[in-house]
Amino acid sequence: MSFPGAGLAKGLAVTLRTMTRKTVTAQYPDAQPSLPPRSRGVIALLEENCTVCMLCARECPDWCIYIDSHKETLPAADPNARARTRNVLDRFAIDFSLCMYCGICIEVCPFDALFWSPEFEYAETDILELTHERDRLREWMWTVPVPPALDPAAEEPKEIASARKAADKLAAAAAAALEQGGDAQ
């Protein structure tokens, strides 16, 4: 059986205890926040990987990605071959005033040209200036963190598996050739 007013005293104790503890306030502009690795701060573009396939622009739910490109004809490497054409990126811009940070563009990009960056300090005073061009998007690539390591028992990534398979095959072929050569001698 508790005495009357025990609840009131308990409340006072709670506030007093909180006062003696360390505060949880983050002094943001003075101290940078430590963001989790998958923070969706801004979308960065690795334009070397971009093939102007337009998938990102088409999948974007609010049409905030602008892409311009032209076709360029490469001279044929071989006199017998046809001349190849290739897409050259002229403009890649994301309007962050429209972007809702769904990340679909990053998901659909088949060539790993788009990445999440935790960078978030790109506020502007004019809404028009929130459309960031490819140079700025490229700059943000430097802030993209290294992808997290795989789980210890995880399946090997496909590209590494296929590359290793090819390398194994090559090594096997080389070993076989070496053996044949040894036999010939």
Add this chain to the structure above:
Amino acid sequence: MSAAALLAATGPLDPAARSFLSPTGVEIVFLLVGIAVLGSAVVAVTTKQLVHAALWLVAALGGLAVEFLLLTAEFVAWVQVLIYLGSVVVLVLFGLMLTKAPIGRSPDADSKNRWVALVVALASAGTLVTLVVDAFRTSWIDLGAGGGSAAVTGASLFRTWVLPFEALSVLLLAALVGAIVLSRGAGRRVPAPRSGRIRAGRPVGSNGTVAQRAAAAPPAEAPETAPAEES
């Protein structure tokens, strides 16, 4: 606070020839404050704006407290501020705000009894002034410091004037009882408010039969059927 107690506390009457033509600073201030009190009292009665009237009453009563102070009746002055400014006027303002006190003029602020009220006011003022003038004539009262202190006031109130004091408190008690009787009304029982349940609403999702039955029941039974839950 009686004049006799004041006299007893402050020393003998001195009807010596004091000139009324060379007033001291305190007397001048007393007179000016008196004029201000009179003025604000008149405005309080004549203004057409109800809340302004109450606030002018504040000014008049506050001025009266200053007059008490100038007469060295310190305790009475603070009681005046505590009771009249702090409580009575607040109660008046409370009442005005609860009822209709528009900003600006109230068209129905005038009472038909104003002339009767004026006559009563003049009569009582005349009586009081005559009484005081007749009682003191030209006698001069020296006001020593501490003449109206709490100790002196208390002594005279509870030694000399204890019977009128008690009679007054009985009168106030009677007024209190009367007010309670009036506010309770004549034999009409007000059902206790039920807290914590929705009044007369039908339960969510029902087809309304409950509400209909409740509405069909005679209203006099409602407070009895409903459990009167306090708190």
Add this chain to the structure above:
Amino acid sequence: MNLFDTVLRCVATLVVFLTLPLVIGQTEHKVMAHMQGRLGPMYAGGFHGWAQLIADGVKFAQKEDIVPAGADRRIFQLAPAVSLLPYLFVLLAIPVGPDGFVGQAIDAGLFFVLAVMGVGVIGKLMAGWASANKFSLLGGLRTAAQLMSYELPMVLAAASVAMAAGTLSLPGIVDAWQWYWIPWQIIGAFVFFTAGLAELQRPPFDMPVADSEIIFGAYTEYTGLRFALFLLSEYVGILVVSALTAVLFLGGWHGPLPDQLGWLWTLLKTFALAFVVIWLRVTYPRLREDQLMRFAWTVLIPLALVQLALTGIIKVAIS
């Protein structure tokens, strides 16, 4: 007492009136923040935001002085002064140390203090009525109802101390104080402090300004300097109620140090009580209006009467 002495005392009171409430306000900022796991103001003035209230004052002074079109102009403008000035006069009468360390020793000081504090409420009523705003009017009504209910236990608790000391003078009461008054007058102290909180409209008794129900009560229409004056009056009120409780119930300047440092004790006790005021604000939610009334009439007033009877019995038994 010569003229210079009088002027000096008045100026000292004015300085106290203008600085200590700011100290309390800053303490409230910081204590409240830390009790809620925050830091509070950190930038104004450099070191832990010590100048935050000065910055606030500058901001308030720069704001436009708006009087609503439908308001009663003169009363609206007069209200902050009526609300603030009584506390200045009260400060004048509160003794800080022994041997006349007081703005102005008043014979019926206790009565003076309680009376003048009640006048400040008229300012809030004026503000509530003159704003031409329903919420302001509701705030004014609640203020009046609260004052009417809590004035009585406050005066009764103060009367108990006056009975124990046999004087109404505040320095006289502190002079008569003995250590055993603390257990003797503990109920009275509780009643006085609680009623004082209610009179200041501090949480948990802040229904008159309940911002989630009636915007900001009587102050809804106020802005700029006039609003700042209302805020200042609230913090001076904390100072006055804490100082009065310290003087009446905690023995003012009595303490282990020599009498020359008595003023330090008064200040220490006052600030400790001000801390409690802030602490209570952070801890408890707001009461409902009917709970407030019930608390005053069914708890505080009986308690005050019990204390009064106790004081009378013990006083008679001692003498």
